[in-house]
Amino acid sequence: MTTDPLSATFAALADPTRRAMLARLAEGEATVNELAEPFSISLQAISRHVKVLEQAGLITRSRDAQRRPCTLRLAPLDDAVDWLEEHRQVLEGRLDRLEVHLRTIQQKNQEHDQ
Incomplete structure (x- = not known):
């Protein structure tokens, strides 16, 4: 294989x-x-x-x-680190967008409750 x-x-x-x-x-x-x-x-x-x-x-x-x-x-380890770093950045971007979205929802809920 x-x-x-x-x-x-x-x-x-x-x-x-x-x-x-x-x-x-x-x-x-x-x-x-x-x-x-x-x-x-x-x-x-x-x-x-x-x-x-x-x-x-x-x-x-x-x-x-x-x-x-x-x-x-070290070369294979460097390749693994590069892959992880690339995907960490993508994941962090998604988490940042999720955080903004959740704050927007919270603000809308607060406005609705007032």
Whole structure:
């Protein structure tokens, strides 16, 4: 199943374990074992989370001799932030118009009651 990059990013961010892993990677690269340290889940489960993050483009894995560090990629997060910001502005505009409409209704009701 093909998923657009933005959907893959939001799906990956939906899980708190993956968000915590990304927060750790924001501090610097880490191996899967290092990412697994704070969690009380199996290494296999951690590997599945890493795979989701990698498929979403949020991390890359490289090879450094025997070490395979994971590195955070910011571009997909930037795209998600841009999308959220665009839609936040639209929503705020709608809320502002709703507020004006409700004030108009309240004023009409007050005038009618007097």
